[in-house]
Amino acid sequence: MYDLIATSTFGIESITAKELKALGYEDLKIENGKVTFEGDEMDIAICNIHLRTADRVLIKMAEFEAKSFEELFQGTKKVDWSKLIPIDGVMHVVGKSIKSTLHSVPDCQSIVKKAIIKSMSESYGIETFSESGPVYKIEVAILKDIVTLTIDTTGPGLHKRGYRELAGIAPLKETLAASMILISRWNENFSLIDPFCGSGTILIEAAMIAQNIAPGVNRSFVCETWPSMSGNEFNIVRDGARKSEKKNDIKLIGYDIDYRVIKVAMENAQKAGVDKYIEFQKRNFMDFSTSKKYGFIISNPPYGERIGQTEMLNTLYKHMGNMKKRLEDWDFNILTSFEPFEKVVGVKSTKNRKLYNGKIKCYYYQYFDNIKIKNQGDILINKLIN
Incomplete structure (x- = not known):
């Protein structure tokens, strides 16, 4: 041992x-x-x-x-x-x-x-x-x-799933994206939208979680070359992981204003084997609308460290606040380093926690307002977070 x-x-x-x-x-x-x-x-x-x-x-x-x-x-x-x-x-x-x-x-x-x-x-x-x-x-x-x-024992970090050769301007690590999903209360029974999807990382990780696709099943690890590892361990685990994959009927939605970024997201989802579960659209967040009463938004929008300007961010986050007031039964989960986020949004979060996107200190603002989840209790909360 x-x-x-x-x-x-x-x-x-x-x-x-x-x-x-x-x-x-x-x-x-x-x-x-x-x-x-x-x-x-x-x-x-x-x-x-x-x-x-x-x-x-x-x-x-x-x-x-x-x-x-x-x-x-x-x-x-x-x-x-x-x-x-x-x-x-x-x-x-x-x-x-x-x-x-x-x-x-x-x-x-x-x-x-x-x-x-x-x-x-x-x-x-x-x-x-x-x-x-x-x-x-x-x-x-x-x-x-x-x-x-x-x-x-790992070699290249575990965030290197193998599906994301290309990324957007401000990429989010796959491990952090998975954490955002697991910290939220989302599961495959609910709609999930990322209105700033970039290279699609959050949605791809969500689809992999919903379908129980092991994140490291399609990559190799440095310790597989060691004499102390027989080689069978990884083969056995990979085989078991593939047999445990699911085929849940889900549809996730991602928007981005840049079509070139959308194309990258589509390619990444295809490499991850989850492209049929995700719909990517070229769409401006300011034009966002939905007829669904319940759902989740999980996103890493621009926050001015590497992209965006203060005036644009103020406009964007004010619009997000107005949207949250309209979608009162939706859960919002937003990762940002924009310090006056709650003040500009105008809605106090249920919970927030400090997380790091690379070296950038961020806060993950969560709005737990999904009535369906409140009524159905812990059964619908992601099992890993129980």
């Missing part, structure tokens, strides 16, 4: 933890940016393929205090790295240091690499290593003098 870490964006650790609980994991430890739990090779495969909101899955090799380079060297050397890294393994060391005595990251990386090679030398009885085989990305993370040594 390994100590495993599912890393996540700040603010959605609890959502990642609920995903892990839904997958059957217990004794979870939730900290800033990560959830720690136990698992074996099969669990590494399950988490990489099924987690929607995590950034990556790491193996924790050691944790200890170090205020000097000697303590860092000795603590790293104590680890039996040969249990996981083969004689030809590529030992790629990265690092970070926050509020610690050992603040020079390059020096820490160099010390850790030397200590790993020393440990490997004692295990394998050789002094030099070809590093011509599978890759092992080792991170030395130091927080307040506590060193955590991990090995990444």
Whole structure:
């Protein structure tokens, strides 16, 4: 068994933890940016393929205090790295240091690499290593003098689902989009519209959730090249994931003012295998209307960091507020960094939480007004958030 870490964006650790609980994991430890739990090779495969909101899955090799380079060297050397890294393994060391005595990251990386090679030398009885085989990305993370040594099992981050080669001007990470869906109370029984759909990420993630399509089922992971992984683990998990997919009758709608962006969204949805569930239209938000009494809007509209201007945003959000007053039984879920959002919209949100879109601090404003959901209770709330 390994100590495993599912890393996540700040603010959605609890959502990642609920995903892990839904997958059957217990004794979870939730900290800033990560959830720690136990698992074996099969669990590494399950988490990489099924987690929607995590950034990556790491193996924790050691944790200890170090205020000097000697303590860092000795603590790293104590680890039996040969249990996981083969004689030809590529030992790629990265690092970070926050509020610690050992603040020079390059020096820490160099010390850790030397200590790993020393440990490997004692295990394998050789002094030099070809590093011509599978890759092992080792991170030395130091927080307040506590060193955590991990090995990444994922490779390219878990947001790399494989369907989005092209994105709009201000792309939203797939993992954050999935979090927005899971935090909302939407499920396949209700209409869902994204009036600023861009490259379609929110709607694609929603369709994948509704059809129980595992986000990592069509991609590979770095640990699949490791000798310690038999190869069967990932094949078994992928096969099980594909057999568990659903064919719910849903129709999601996305609007964008730019037809070129709409074309990209259509291509992305097709690559994700959910294009038949999503209708994309070239449409201005200011012309938005619907005859449906109940439904959901989940969106990441322009908020002025990289696109848009203040005057345009004021007009846009005032219109959104007027729309919310007309669609009183619709749930609105809006991610934005626009500070005066609630003041301009003119409607106080039921709930808001701080989330980060890349390095941009945003707030996710949620308006829980869907009467149908209130009447039907928790059964209709997304099961992962119960």
